[in-house]
Amino acid sequence: MSDKCQCTPAAECGLILNEDLLWEKGRPGRSSMSVPESGVPAASLPADLAGDGPNWPDLSEQEVARHYTRLSTWNFGVDTGMYPLGSCTMKYNPKINEAMANLPGFVNAHPMLPAEATQGELQLIYELEKYLAEIVGLKASCLQPGAGAHGELCGMLMISAYHRHNKNKKTKVLMPETAHGTNPATAAMCGYSEIKVPLGPNGALEYATVEKLMTDDVAGLMVTNPNTLGLFENELPKIIEMIHQRGGLIYGDGANLNAIMGYADLGAMGIDVVHYNVHKTLSTPHGGGGPGAGPVAVSDTLLPYLPGPRVVKNGDKYEWNSDLPLSIGRLHNFYGQFRVLVRAYAYVLSLGPELKKASALAVLNANYIKEKLKHAFDLPFDQPCMHECVFTDAKQAPNKVSTLDIAKRLIDLGYHPPTVYFPLVVHNAIMIEPTETECKEDIDGFIAAMLQVAEDAKNDPSILQNAPIKTKVQRLDETTAARHPILTGDMS
Ligand SMILES: *Cc1c(COP(=O)(O)O)cnc(C)c1O
Numbered sequence: 001m002s003d004k005c006q007c008t009p010a011a012e013c014g015l016i017l018n019e020d021l022l023w024e025k026g027r028p029g030r031s032s033m034s035v036p037e038s039g040v041p042a043a044s045l046p047a048d049l050a051g052d053g054p055n056w057p058d059l060s061e062q063e064v065a066r067h068y069t070r071l072s073t074w075n076f077g078v079d080t081g082m083y084p085l086g087s088c089t090m091k092y093n094p095k096i097n098e099a100m101a102n103l104p105g106f107v108n109a110h111p112m113l114p115a116e117a118t119q120g121e122l123q124l125i126y127e128l129e130k131y132l133a134e135i136v137g138l139k140a141s142c143l144q145p146g147a148g149a150h151g152e153l154c155g156m157l158m159i160s161a162y163h164r165h166n167k168n169k170k171t172k173v174l175m176p177e178t179a180h181g182t183n184p185a186t187a188a189m190c191g192y193s194e195i196k197v198p199l200g201p202n203g204a205l206e207y208a209t210v211e212k213l214m215t216d217d218v219a220g221l222m223v224t225n226p227n228t229l230g231l232f233e234n235e236l237p238k239i240i241e242m243i244h245q246r247g248g249l250i251y252g253d254g255a256n257l258n259a260i261m262g263y264a265d266l267g268a269m270g271i272d273v274v275h276y277n278v279h280k281t282l283s284t285p286h287g288g289g290g291p292g293a294g295p296v297a298v299s300d301t302l303l304p305y306l307p308g309p310r311v312v313k314n315g316d317k318y319e320w321n322s323d324l325p326l327s328i329g330r331l332h333n334f335y336g337q338f339r340v341l342v343r344a345y346a347y348v349l350s351l352g353p354e355l356k357k358a359s360a361l362a363v364l365n366a367n368y369i370k371e372k373l374k375h376a377f378d379l380p381f382d383q384p385c386m387h388e389c390v391f392t393d394a395k396q397a398p399n400k401v402s403t404l405d406i407a408k409r410l411i412d413l414g415y416h417p418p419t420v421y422f423p424l425v426v427h428n429a430i431m432i433e434p435t436e437t438e439c440k441e442d443i444d445g446f447i448a449a450m451l452q453v454a455e456d457a458k459n460d461p462s463i464l465q466n467a468p469i470k471t472k473v474q475r476l477d478e479t480t481a482a483r484h485p486i487l488t489g490d491m492s
Contacts, residue, residue, distance in 0.1 A: 016472060019070040026057025032064060074472040076416050078286075082442050084369075086388045086419035086431025087180070087228060089258045089280035089362075096350060097283060097343035106342055111334040115319050122318035125335060126311045128345045133297045135348075135355065136257070136274055137267035141297035142306045143341050144332040148255055151275025151294030152186040152222075157328045158273060158298065158305035159220055159249045160190050165326060168247060170219035176205055177425050178227045183253060192219055199425065203229045203381040210239045214246055220272070224253035226260065228423040229381060230366065230388035230431075240270035249273075249301065257281045258435070259363055259387035262356030272299045282344040291337040293344065307331045361436035362387040365443055369432055372447045376454035380426055388433035390426050396457040401464045403428040406453055408475065409467035413449040 044050065059067075076083070083090035100106075109121055125143060132141040145151040156173075163170045173187040175194040184194050195213050200206035204227065221243055225233040233239075240250050252266055252274035258281045266274055278284045279292035286292065298306060304326040312321045351358060363386050370389035374382065378394035393403040407417030407430070419431040434443055456463045468474060 016073055017070050018472075019067060019074075022057045022059060022064075022067060023055070025063055025067070026059050028058050030058040030060050030063070032059065032061040076411075081414060081416065082434070082438050082446050083416040084418045084432045084434050084446060085416060086230070086390070086433040087255065087422065088286065088419065089255075089277070089387070089433060089435055090286060090416075091258070091280075091283055091358075091362075091435040092437040093283045093285060093343070094347065094350065097346045100346040101339040101342040103342075106339060109338075111338075115317075119318055121338065122311050122320075124342065124345055126313055126318055128341060128348065129295070129311070131345075131348050132276055132295055135261055136254070136271075136276075136297050137265035137269075138271070138274065138297040139267070139300050139303050140306065141276075141295050142310070143293065143295045144307045144330070144336045145275065145294040145296060146332055146337055147292045148253075148275055148277040148280075148294040149182040149186065150331065151277075151296045152182055152251070152253065153189060154294075154296050154307060154328070154331050155251050155273040155275060155298075155302075156186050156190040156192075156222075158296075158302045159251060160192075161305045161326065161328050162249065162302060163219055168219075170217055170248075172215070172218045174210065174213060174218055174221040174243075174248075176221075176223060176227065178203075178224065178229055178423050179222060180224065180228055180253060180255065183222045183224075183251075187222060197221075202383065203227070203231045204233050205235055205239060207235045207238050207242070211242055214243060214248065216246065218243075218246070218248050220249040220251060222251040222253060224256055225264070225269075226256045226386035228256075229390050229426070230256075230259075230385040230433075231381060231383070232259075232386055237269050244270060255280060256387065259359055261359040262353070263359060266297075267299060273297070273302050278340060278344040283347045284340045284343040291340050293337045293340045295336075295341075358436045359387070362434070365434040365436060365438060366432070369434055369443065369447060373450055376451055377430065387435070388431055390423070391430040391432070392426060393428045393430065396454070396461075396464075397428075399457050399461045401457040401461045403430050405461075405464040405467065406430060406457070409453050409456065409464045410449060411468040412470045413452060415446055415449050 078090050078092050105120060109118055115122060129141045129143060133139060145154045171193060172195050173192040174197050175184055175187065176197045177199050187194050195218065197205060197210055197213055200209065221239070223233065223236065225236055227233055243250060249272040250270060252271040254274040255277050257276060261281070274297050276282065276295045277292065278295065279286040284292065305328055307330060308324040308327040309320045309322040310324065312319055348355070366385050366387050366389050370379065370385055373391065376395070377391040379391055381390065393401065393406060396406065403420045407420045410417045421429055422431060423429060453464065
């Protein structure tokens with residue numbers, strides 16, 4: 001097959017072993033178990049169930065174990081090495097979180113048990129909600145939403161419920177050009193049209209621009225701070241005050257909270273609702289389509305609209321309260337991704353006030369990388385950044401080397417590529433977010449790899465144009481893979 005490792009002989013790839021499809025490996029009659037012969041006479045299936053059945057390959061246990069273990073070595077994760085994927089905060093997830101989430105009491109707790117039998121779980125929910133609200137300086141929080149985008153939906157439904165309750169006719173939402181794609185999508189799902197807000201020359205919102213666009217039918221502003229360029233929105237408090245005076249509310253996209261924990265008081269800033277991405281900021285597992293969580297924290301204004309039911313403390317007992325007349329209702333079955341939230345709780349408790357240091361180090365690391373690379377790569381906004389910095393391929397483009405080539409070459413040098421072509425406001429963006437968990441040696445290694453890439457782009461662009469060469473598969477046809485996925489063993 002053409003997408004196999006190009007090393008000949010394959011052994012040149014060392015211990016990154018080739019692996020066939022299970023259908024190519026299977027041999028009729030192989031089995032992963034040996035059971036005694038049955039003493040019960042064979043019976044045939046009813047006619048409507050009979051037939052050939054699915055085309056599963058016959059495999060031994062060892063073949064299955066090796067298959068998946070080999071495949072796992074082709075991949076890259078935060079446990080493999082530095083993963084500077086901007087906007088995603090791919091920090092290392094401490095293993096203590098896993099141990100806590102796997103405590104038998106949590107694993108075996110049935111979601112339909114009554115409150116008397118789940119006091120520990122309810123206490124965890126109650127306390128984590130308190131801590132999350134405290135970290136951002138807001139009134140209360142709710143753990144139900146299952147992802148950042150789900151938190152956005154929750155927040156915008158609350159804003160919409162608030163306006164409906166107060167008989168405000170609102171049809172539009174202000175949306176900075178830097179907004180993540182989920183923001184306009186969420187606004188649209190809640191029935192709002194968007195007013196795009198252009199950025200100022202320093203990459204941030206400007207009061208005068210927002211003020212001009214603010215009208216009586218605007219429900220509010222959705223804003224990410226620091227924004228998706230990794231820049232702090234300095235004029236935000238003034239902007240928020242103006243929007244509040246004209247009857248709008250503020251949705252804070254909290255995906256970038258890793259830059260400001262313990263430093264920025266979102267309550268004092270005037271944010272009405274913000275979501276957490278626990279799989280970014282609070283070190284729960286990230287990506288792969290697995291469960292994450294997107295709790296929201298709210299100001300006094302939106303408190304009555306939070307999803308329900310809510311955990312309350314009555315004396316020293318925890319109970320469910322469903323008497324919430326203005327609540328937008330339930331957003332998730334039971335109480336969200338409970339064991340993801342256990343990991344977030346373990347992380348918050350193990351760091352405590354040190355969460356502030358995590359933010360400080362994340363910002364320091366990003367600025368260090370920015371300063372070390374800005375002579376070799378085009379830096380569109382040359383100013384102090386927060387937890388991530390954005391370059392482009394403008395210096396390499398004259399040699400026919402693109403952002404994608406730079407990203408692919410980094411793989412050969414042992415690093416996961418940064419985020420590319422996002423944010424959309426920067427042409428051919430390369431967005432680097434080191435996070436706080438990388439040590440100086442690893443960050444220096446990444447910087448050296450980036451400088452090597454810049455040198456190669458000057459001296460021999462073909463090295464970049466043909467990268468990666470040391471991976472099991474090379475450049476994939478991503479469009480066909482997405483449009484015509486082959487999900488069975490049938491390769492004909
Ligand atoms: C990641 C991200 C989101 C969406 O969060 P999910 O948890 O992936 O749904 C929203 N906004 C920004 C700025 C993000 O980086």
